Amino acid sequence: MSQISLNDSLTLPCGAVLKNRIAKSAMSENMANQDYTPNEKFQNLYHTWATGGAGLLITGNVMCDKRYLGEPKNVVIENGFLGIDELKKWAQSGIINQTHLWMQINHPGKQSPKFLTKEPVSASAIALKSPLDKMFNPPRALDEKEIYDIIERFTFAAITAKKAGFTGVQIHGAHGYLINQFLSPLHNSRQDQWGGSLTNRMRLVLEIYKSMRAALGGQFPIGIKLNSADFQKGGFTEEESLEVVKVLAAEKIDLIEISGGSYEAPEMMGSKKESTIKREAYFLEYCEKIRKEVTVPLMLTGGFRSREGMESALKSNACDVVGLARSVALDPNFPNEILRGQNVLSKVKQLTTGIKAIDKAMPLEIIWYADQIHRLGKMKNTNPNAHPLLSVVKTLFASGLEGLKRVRAK
Numbered sequence: 001m002s003q004i005s006l007n008d009s010l011t012l013p014c015g016a017v018l019k020n021r022i023a024k025s026a027m028s029e030n031m032a033n034q035d036y037t038p039n040e041k042f043q044n045l046y047h048t049w050a051t052g053g054a055g056l057l058i059t060g061n062v063m064c065d066k067r068y069l070g071e072p073k074n075v076v077i078e079n080g081f082l083g084i085d086e087l088k089k090w091a092q093s094g095i096i097n098q099t100h101l102w103m104q105i106n107h108p109g110k111q112s113p114k115f116l117t118k119e120p121v122s123a124s125a126i127a128l129k130s131p132l133d134k135m136f137n138p139p140r141a142l143d144e145k146e147i148y149d150i151i152e153r154f155t156f157a158a159i160t161a162k163k164a165g166f167t168g169v170q171i172h173g174a175h176g177y178l179i180n181q182f183l184s185p186l187h188n189s190r191q192d193q194w195g196g197s198l199t200n201r202m203r204l205v206l207e208i209y210k211s212m213r214a215a216l217g218g219q220f221p222i223g224i225k226l227n228s229a230d231f232q233k234g235g236f237t238e239e240e241s242l243e244v245v246k247v248l249a250a251e252k253i254d255l256i257e258i259s260g261g262s263y264e265a266p267e268m269m270g271s272k273k274e275s276t277i278k279r280e281a282y283f284l285e286y287c288e289k290i291r292k293e294v295t296v297p298l299m300l301t302g303g304f305r306s307r308e309g310m311e312s313a314l315k316s317n318a319c320d321v322v323g324l325a326r327s328v329a330l331d332p333n334f335p336n337e338i339l340r341g342q343n344v345l346s347k348v349k350q351l352t353t354g355i356k357a358i359d360k361a362m363p364l365e366i367i368w369y370a371d372q373i374h375r376l377g378k379m380k381n382t383n384p385n386a387h388p389l390l391s392v393v394k395t396l397f398a399s400g401l402e403g404l405k406r407v408r409a410k
């Protein structure tokens with residue numbers, strides 16, 4: 001057992017210091033302007049979270065190519081980006097109280113919905129399985145020139161984040177998005193240097209990391225969110241994930257956030273395993289395994305709801321930082337209460353619209369919590385009693401409108 005407490009600071013390999021062991025994990029804000037730039041709502045939201053006590057705030061996924069969005073109203077940073085002033089204001093709002101603010105950078109690959117992308121791209125031309133094939137068009141395989149372009153795009157977004165005043169960046173390598181698609185043998189059947197062996201499948205993420213490190217220097221924090229596994233037969237396994245962790249650790253990555261799953265197997269939003277429910281954190285056992293092999297700082301996200309659960313993960317040495325998402329979308333002050341030693345419990349609970357078919361067909365957790373985030377962006381209090389069905393109706397309406405706008409714009 002270690003004596004580390006949630007209030008202790010953490011020095012990362014690059015020398016940066018996190019003031020405590022609680023991080024707000026990435027949650028897509030979905031409230032950018034029409035031209036994909038951030039706005040005042042981002043400042044309100046991150047000011048609120050930076051007041052809430054977490055030592056590290058990780059932004060929702062910022063896309064690096066406007067042709068391929070994960071969700072409507074994503075912020076996009078690519079060549080010709082016009083929102084640097086707004087980006088600076090966003091950064092300023094999130095770094096108050098000595099809080100670290102890292103930008104999560106992502107490319108959705110084939111997890112870009114039909115109403116946003118006619119022909120998504122991926123490692124290989126392998127479509128998402130039913131019923132997701134109704135919501136996502138089949139992808140085409142990227143050619144090598146495009147892969148190098150994506151490496152440059154991730155790097156450009158990271159450089160822009162640093163220029164704007166963000167204090168770090170995180171590569172989104174989890175949840176079934178493009179980097180994860182390359183890592184997974186189920187989604188990557190390439191026969192060139194980007195597919196086949198694990199060394200080849202991890203080439204994309206490694207090249208992105210190296211390119212960012214070369215551009216940002218040795219003293220700027222770079223992290224990654226990585227799956228413990230895909231939880232699909234024939235997918236990315238824990239053993240493979242551990243190999244990727246070892247390689248990135250040897251390259252001096254600053255923080256590895258462990259999550260798991262994808263749209264096809266959404267384990268990141270909850271596990272039904274009895275042992276996991278008892279221990280709160282969904283991917284705790286995997287973290288314990290990697291901890292035996294590497295000393296790189298580990299952040300564990302998914303399922304934390306109590307101070308006891310967080311402290312025990314830290315004290316057992318499974319991780320160095322605990323990541324919270326839904327809890328802080330509902331209660332931005334939750335980290336402060338935990339750090340004060342209060343025995344508070346997160347208000348996160350099982351959501352249902354009351355209609356089973358809708359609960360199954362829609363990413364209910366995402367859209368309901370996104371509504372709470374939007375309330376914070378408008379400086380309103382969250383509404384734990386909001387009916388999930390209302391969020392579903394609003395989302396369907398907004399997606400329809402977005403699709404229509406894109407058809408008209410063509």
Ligand SMILES: Cc1cc2nc3c(=O)[nH]c(=O)nc-3n(C[C@H](O)[C@H](O)[C@H](O)COP(=O)(O)O)c2cc1C
Pocket residue numbers: 025026027028029059060061104172174175225259268269301302303304323324325326327365366367369370
């Ligand atoms: C509304 C919402 C949006 C999310 N967006 C992202 C995202 O942009 N990037 C990411 O890595 N994870 C995203 N997640 C997943 C969370 O970071 C986290 O892994 C997951 O919610 C489990 O943590 P929790 O149990 O503390 O909520 C999102 C989750 C929610 C609820």
